[in-house]
Amino acid sequence: MLFLSLALRNLRRHRVRSVLATVGIIIGVVAIASLGIVGASLSALVGGMVADVSDTVLVTPHLAISSGDPFDPRNTLAARISDETVRLVERAAGQHRVIPMILASDRVRIRDTEGYVTVYALQSDDIPFLIEREAGLYPQARSPGVMVGALLAEEFDLHPGSRIEVGGESVRVAGVAAERGMGIDINPDYALIVTEEWYAARHGSQEYSRVVVKVGDLAAIEGVKDAIDQQVNRRRDVVDVLDSREILELYYETFDAINIFLLGIGAVSLFVASVSILNVMIISVTERTAEIGLMRSIGVTRRQVLLMFLYESLILGVAGSLVGGIISVAVGYYVSASVAEFFTDFAVSGSAGMLGPAVAGYVAFGMAFGVAASIVAGLYPAWSAAQKNPIEALRYE
Incomplete structure (x- = not known):
């Protein structure tokens, strides 16, 4: 001391x-x-x-300079998945749900606020498999209405029946999606969800940005991935196939x-x-x-x-x-x-x-x-x- x-x-x-x-x-x-x-x-x-998306297999276009990571900024190049490739994915996935989607953006005007918003275009019967409904209706193939994400609706006080301007066209809000959170498959909370038919009528037919496969049995994920890879990438690498665990x-x-x-x-x-x-x-x-x-x-x-x-x-x-x-x-x-x-x-x-x-x-x-x-x-x-x-x-x- x-x-x-x-x-x-x-x-x-x-x-x-x-x-x-x-x-x-x-x-x-x-x-x-x-x-x-x-x-x-x-x-x-x-x-x-x-x-929360551990049951998801994500199929994205393969790029020669890509790392395989779907969030790699080099993947922003204009690469798409064709209808033929989607059919091959469906064949390989078997009974599991295959959901192709187009990811884009469009100019939106809500009252006095104007800017760009993310747009997800899906086949109408696929939307309920990815997005829960909080209010209103899901967009339908022959309906001009769109669905808005929960946080976008909350921020601008939107509800079923509201009118917004998308791409210079006034459209009706058919429904509001429930909060889902960010994920590797879709992030709809600040986005618009529309049907593929609605999007094609305004922008023409386009190939898909990504394909989501919902696997009912988690033990089957590896088998589904291998089957897709063998079916689609048989001659050359066409797509990259990852599940949420690999991305994590x-x-x-x-x-x-x-x-x-x-x-x-x-x-x-x-x-x-x-x-x-x-x-x-x-x-x-x-x-x-x-x-x-x-x-x-x-x-x-x-x-x-x-x-x-x-x-x-x-x-x-x-x-x-x-x-x-x-x-x-x-x-x-x-x-x-x-x-x-x-x-x-x-x-x-x-x-x-x-x-x-x-x-x-x-x-x-x-x-x-x-x-x-x-x-x-x-x-x-x-x-x-x-x-x-x-x-x-x-x-x-």
């Missing part, structure tokens, strides 16, 4: 220097914890996006890499803070050389001198890590609340509660990293102080 008291006394004697070194640790701990929590939040968001794995791998990168950025800030502590400790050892010589001459061992200086770096690390941890908890809950709000606003399935353990884990990791970095930074100065010759140290001016 004596040497701990001496360490505290020395830190108090140089308050400004000690506070600045502690601030560096605080910043490093907050950086590691906060960036880790951000990465965990993104990962949780992605998990929520695809968690792709995203987890991507966000794990992002998370490691973010943690690396935080670690760099802690490294800078540890260099600051190293500098403080070296200066402290230099200033107290005569004191070290006096202590050694009255019987203080090298180990005790080593511990005294290590206590100083440990105190700086613990103080900075505790304050940084408290700030990180506040930041973590703010991030969690933001993700929870995103889940609510965009109807993403999942719960922000899953971030609770992640917040605690990253805060603990950041604090432990901060303490460890401080101790490592103090090792060399402490060792240097312990190795000083007592007689030479007493002569130091």
Whole structure:
């Protein structure tokens, strides 16, 4: 306890220097914890996006430069799936429901607001298999009405019978879809859902953007995928076939890499803070050389001198890590609340509660990293102080 008291006394004697070194640790701990929590939040968001469509096989056009990921931005090139390919998919899928769709956008005007909206065009009898109805009717093949997504309807106070302008044409809202959330197959909450006949009458017949296969038995997913691949890609790669689990794995791998990168950025800030502590400790050892010589001459061992200086770096690390941890908890809950709000606003399935353990884990990791970095930074100065010759140290001016 004596040497701990001496360490505290020395830190108090140089308050400004000690506070600045502690601030560096605080910043490093907050950086590691906060960036880790951000990465965990993104990962949780992605998990929520695809968690409820585990029965889905997604068939997308194959591109020579594509990675196979249906969300790869290179897949925005004008690639389509032909009617013949859809028939091959239906043959391979057997009894499972095959739902081709056209994904497009169109200009929409709702009262005084004008912009572009996502449009999903499906065969009329396929719509109920993907979208639940909250109010009104599903669009029918020979009906001019459209269905609007739940959040779009809520934002603009739309209901069955409302009139909106789509592509310069006034159309009636036939129904409102129930909130579904984001998914790998269809994201209708801020979109218009129309029949394929309605879309073709205004834009001409087009090939499909993607094909969704709803597999009744989850154990049959691999078999369905293999059958589609063998049937359609027999001579050359025409389509890419993925299920929601593979897409989830792709995203987890991507966000794990992002998370490691973010943690690396935080670690760099802690490294800078540890260099600051190293500098403080070296200066402290230099200033107290005569004191070290006096202590050694009255019987203080090298180990005790080593511990005294290590206590100083440990105190700086613990103080900075505790304050940084408290700030990180506040930041973590703010991030969690933001993700929870995103889940609510965009109807993403999942719960922000899953971030609770992640917040605690990253805060603990950041604090432990901060303490460890401080101790490592103090090792060399402490060792240097312990190795000083007592007689030479007493002569130091």
